[in-house]
Amino acid sequence: MLNNVAVALVNGVAPFELGVFCEVFGTDRSEQGLPVYDFAVCAAEEGPLGSGGGAFAIVPAHGIERLEEADLICVPADREAPVRDYPEPLLDALRRAVDRGSRVLSVCSGAFVLGAAGLLDGRSCTTHWMHAEALRRRFPRARVDPDVLYVDQGPVITAAGTASGIDACLHLVREEHGAEVANAIARRMVVPPHRDGGQAQFIQRPLPRTACDTVGEVIAWMARHLDGEITVEHLAERAHMSPRTFARRFQQETGTTPYQWVLRQRVLLAQELLEGTDETVEAIAGRCGFGNAAALRHHFLRTLGTTPHSFRRAFRGPRAAA
Template sequence: MTTVALAVTDGMLHFELALAYEVFGAVPASVAVPWYRVFVCGPGPVRAGRFRLDPDHGLDHLTRADTVIVPGWADVDEEPPTDLVDAVRAAHEAGARVAALCTGAFVVAAAGLLDGRRATTHWAHTGTLAARYPQVTVDPDVLYVDNGTVLTSAGKAAAMDLCLHLVRLDHGSSIANTVARRLVVPPHRDGGQAQFVTTPVPPPDKHPLADLFAWVLERLDHPLTVEDLARQARMSSRNLGRHFRSVVGTTPLQWLLIQRIRHAQTLLETTDDSIDAIATATGMGTATTLRRHFNRTVGVPPDTYRRTFRSRTPAVPQGRVPHGRAVEF
């Protein structure tokens, strides 16, 4: 997926547009892989918020892209321009992967690319999307949805999550983490995390689970239980569950499983350890258990994942675990 086209027209949200350009357009330092070629496609000079933008190419150039990014659409009460909708549809028919950021889902839905598929958008507009396009299964409770060739995200920060998810699919989690560190954002939040939680998320070192997260990440090879986590956090299991729902938007066990899977991804990418050894290092116990959970979470078996990403990420000596494992807030 070497070429990325940003599909723009008057009324695009400048935040999502700039975000996508920053992720795909800036080559990360010390990354020894071919990076994306990014171009902006539009019908002519366009306005995104208070900014004027001169596209590199017309909308017909979208069909030459491997990935098409559709930024947020400002006025969801209006139908998106027909030329934009037609161009996005044509790009997908030509084989492009299409990713809608925030309310860009309305453009993709108008193109018919979400028919019969699950999708999301900013929580404030999920009802409108579902009512206007009843053939789309709208999920208001997730950060992003990956349907393979068509992806959608919730608003603002979730758009960053989806862009980093695309980088991880193309180049592996190690390089995606490098991009995230440059942008000073969390390296990964799973798409299934809640879009909206009951209380604002405090700074990482201030919330009541901060110490627990660090403690768990150093012990992923242990068979930890909810009771173990609750004991370490000095609270009841029920109270721990409430804090996890508030801070992370999921249950303690689901969060723990995701950390194990992400650690397994890192080991598959950066070591030659056997699947059995990785199962032990991630607390999965057996290769069978690791394969079952990995396949269900990532969508492919560990062996396939390793073959896909192993050649893209420089190896580290066996026994070493790269620094910077992600804690998902």
Template sequence: MTSVALAVTDGMLHFELALAAEVFGSAPPALAGAWYRLAVCGPRPVRVGRFRVEPDHGLDHLARAHTVIVPGWADVDVDPPADLVEAVRAAHAAGARVASLCTGAFVLAAAGLLDGGRATTHWAHTAALAARHPRVTVDPDVLYVDNGRVLTSAGKAAAMDLCLHLVRRDHGSSAANAAARRLVVPPHRDGGQAQFVTAPVPEPGHHPLADLLPWAIERLDRPLTVADLARQARMSARNLGRHFRAVTGTTPLRWLLAQRIRLAQELLETTDDGIDIIAAATGMGTAATLRRHFNRTVGVPPDTYRRTFRARARLAG
């Protein structure tokens, strides 16, 4: 069982803290025995937004966790507390994976964990993060950044994206999908936070692609084209592309590829089907095509991915 520690102190944002506690503290029913062991760590009873939080352990307990989550930091114009920064630095040095949610990136940056790497935070504060920490490459457009043992997310809802990404890394796509279903949120969102800066995201089920997206997901084994999607949506290819950008933050073909890769991950985790069969089931055509796209997107070949998650399943069992 993987341990997750939430680092809390006065001045944290309650939304991100509650979100992380819900994801890592409540297992989907089918995965209860293999879920996370959650601890809340802080120097003393603290004020988080309007709430009083009683930590389970002191900040020194962070160094004993497999994963440390740093929620959003409310006042980015003020340096985060030195004891929090030092505890996060010590946890990373002890081998913990450290992730920040929203403006928690300012804590990771103060600890030096973002130096020389790429990171993100809420789009309203990316300029401040870059100015204060010039050794950090701040990307204002993405929902989250995964650098292996150091991860950062953009604001608010993107914190959920990162938490589910961690679940996907630890337990696989099926577990992340189950967690997302329990929370009634998408298991994965394509695109970046730039799409949220100037225009709101359409409500689920109330946008021009509400019928098209499920239709396409049910037909991933077919060689769907932009023309096929446009025909089904009863709009021109140009209008289709515009609506895809507004709703998903990406193009129709990139969205299709992301769905095919996600389906391939689930089949690799849950079946013994050969790569040729999975390539056909995901509309990739050939094993070579699947391997090329999978390796480029996920970072490892399909066979390695399958072995990794089979090994984790044995350990969890």
């Protein structure tokens, strides 16, 4: 049972992610009949710990030895995570925690701490989409999924960025105490108990660039004509190649197929129009080359893990979505 929760801090800790753990697990809500955790914030390094941005310093009440009692160890983000090393006593404490059956939970770049402890090897995990490639390079045995809000892999839970830490914490509460308790805590925090979709809807994927002129002009033409029918045969004709040669060359230079490229750019355009205009979903579907709202919804959901209406509500508010 999850009763004892400790947060391990290093220099450069991100205040928001620390605050998430304090709010979910460190707030006494016993007057509502909600669980109360034995909660502690622990220093994994010596001296006052600087916050991300250096606006203030934090002096935790406990040292790293407090981690030995925890059923759950939380690791918030820190601003130097992609390149820095971590204290070996902290990494040892995390490994021992998992060995004795405790859980560990990272948020955002806190995943680099778990990776340094070897706890991501062979496991699915996530981090903020901006750090996903760096996490993959530094810990090649980790299976990094940059599209999800959080991943629960047995004793190791990793959350994407900032608010995704709330999602992961409420997931743990829901698993330990049931949906009613998780929903009550979410209401106190004035946050949704569960969010639709994943991190994919927040990732910025600009138009791929190619340094080669072989398909560059064709790509520019494709980007201007997303609302029309685009076939490999037509593209090959514009590039003065056979369809097979064009498809092979396109894959070599862009890393994807013409079909997948067009589909991704159509979804990107739909995102821009949903966020920046008042056009109906049906009209946007036509402008993006999907033909109708049903097709747009299908590809939007498959690519981003959420619906066009949910995306518009998230980025423009419920009044715009209506």
